[in-house]
Amino acid sequence: MSYHVNEKGYYGDFGGAYIPEMLYPNVEELRRNYLQIINDESFKKEFELLLKDYVGRPSPLYHARRLSERYGATIYLKREDLNHTGAHKINNAIGQIMVAERLGKKRIIAETGAGQHGVATATVCALRGLECVVYMGEIDIKRQAPNVARMKMMGATVVPATSGSKTLKDATNEAMRDWINNPVDTHYIIGSAVGPHPYPDMVARFQSIISEETRWQLKEKTGKETADYVLACVGGGSNAIGMFYHFLDDEDVKLIAVEAAGLGVDSGESAATTVLGKEGVLHGSRSILMQTPDGQVVEPYSISAGLDYPGIGPQHAHLFKSKRASYVSATDDEAMQAGLLLTRLEGIIPAIESSHALAHLEKMSFKGGETVVVCLSGRGDKDLDTYIRYFGL
Structure with missing residues (x-):
């Protein structure tokens, strides 16, 4: 049995890309290009160097x-x-931002719960000189105040999600809305092994x-x-x-x-x-x-x-x-x-x-x-x- 993704974006019965029509171009652009980008020798060399010298x-x-x-x-x-x-979140943040750069994206958005993915994203955006917007549930903003301060110090804009439970799920919803409204210049970094294909596979590879x-x-x-x-x-x-x-x-x-x-x-x-x-x-x-x-x-x-x-x-x-x-x-x-x-x-x-x-x-x-x-x-x-x-x- 294979435990990895197949060519249609599925792991057994699970996976796929169940997305609104307006997100299709963004996700399809990623799907078509991500493997070629991350398997490129110059990408691998730069990624490994950053993991060694920047992440430690x-x-x-x-x-x-x-x-x-x-x-x-x-x-x-x-x-x-x-x-x-x-x-661990920094591993994926570096990888995805490098992919985004190669796709010509200048603005990075992310969702975060505990704040670690938001901090990692804001950190790499500061390193690469990219605009960064992080969506975070209002409740999580209160319980993870030090991480919010870190993101702001890095120059990121932290946007509270005030609907529903005001936690990670709602931050994800807000980030997806932003991406629908800004499809051309924006890359959405998903911090976990979730979301439409190719995100779960991409995150798994970087982690x-x-x-x-x-x-x-x-x-x-x-x-x-x-x-x-x-x-x-x-x-x-x-x-x-x-x-x-x-x-x-x-x-x-x-x-x-x-x-x-x-x-x-x-x-x-x-x-x-x-x-x-x-x-x-x-x-x-x-x-x-x-x-x-x-x-x-x-x-x-x-x-x-x-x-x-x-x-x-x-x-x-x-x-x-x-x-x-x-x-x-x-x-x-x-x-x-x-x-x-x-x-x-x-x-x-x-x-x-x-x-x-x-x-x-x-x-x-x-x-x-x-x-x-x-x-x-x-x-x-x-x-x-x-x-x-x-x-x-």
């Missing part, structure tokens, strides 16, 4: 010894939190650097390129698809994606898409999403601004349905405790998104000797207020 890649694969002792396995953390801007590095780093440390388990948090799913990408065809590697259960899967305040969702269309692709019986999108909830998305990317939907990867969930409480535990054991404050992946370690049982890689997708600076309030620090 390769990100370390860190053996978390005290965490390993606690759980009885050899646990490695893929340190995406050490990238410039503090998360696949995570698992590409992990393979040779594992070989250096263990003598073997694969791990027994690979874990990542998943909202829309960009860090997870990057972490899984180069292990998809190694069937002996167990892939575990951890969604946000919020206050509990059945609480009505959750973002556990694979448990609560059904197949349908969201933001331009067929996937699995949380919806009412008559097809209205259900508002998700998570303490983590980056995971409260009502769907998952189409490649994840395919991995879930084909059972190639396990999709599980962690509650707010479980994630917060896991974040504090890592901080106390290893001196690393993780983003609350990443803490969801760490939380699943509590539910695993190891015989001893297993190798586990957890994608530490971002650092916790942006979440300090939430941690402080939660723990009364």
Whole structure:
């Protein structure tokens, strides 16, 4: 079975481009050109150089010894939190902005939830001298104030989304409206592995650097390129698809994606898409999403601004349905405790998104000797207020 996109833009039953007629020229221009652009030798050379000298890649694969002792396995953390801007999002932002430049676009728009994708986009726009507009839910603007300040310092315009739940879904809607109104000079950077084809494939390719590095780093440390388990948090799913990408065809590697259960899967305040969702269309692709019986999108909830998305990317939907990867969930409480535990054991404050992946370690049982890689997708600076309030620090 193939776990990658086919020539029609589908992963099994999922994917495609379900878009209004007015967006068709923009998406079609991308679809026709993206592979040729990113496979060009000069593109690859420049992209790799920026990842090395600007982002600081390769990100370390860190053996978390005290965490390993606690759980009885050899646990490695893929340190995406050490990238410039503090998360994995910069990998995709650089790649897509380079594609946009080669398509002659001078204006970049983006949506953001936790703010990390917005910061990454604003950062690369500053680097390349491009106009940048970031749409962000009004609620997220309040809970991620440091990231909003960073974007503004970089010269980006931050536009609040004031409709619906005032979070990521609504920011995405606003960004798509902007793109419809400005089709010629504007490129819309989607920050997650969602949206119409070719976005999920493009994002996955740019983020696949995570698992590409992990393979040779594992070989250096263990003598073997694969791990027994690979874990990542998943909202829309960009860090997870990057972490899984180069292990998809190694069937002996167990892939575990951890969604946000919020206050509990059945609480009505959750973002556990694979448990609560059904197949349908969201933001331009067929996937699995949380919806009412008559097809209205259900508002998700998570303490983590980056995971409260009502769907998952189409490649994840395919991995879930084909059972190639396990999709599980962690509650707010479980994630917060896991974040504090890592901080106390290893001196690393993780983003609350990443803490969801760490939380699943509590539910695993190891015989001893297993190798586990957890994608530490971002650092916790942006979440300090939430941690402080939660723990009364």
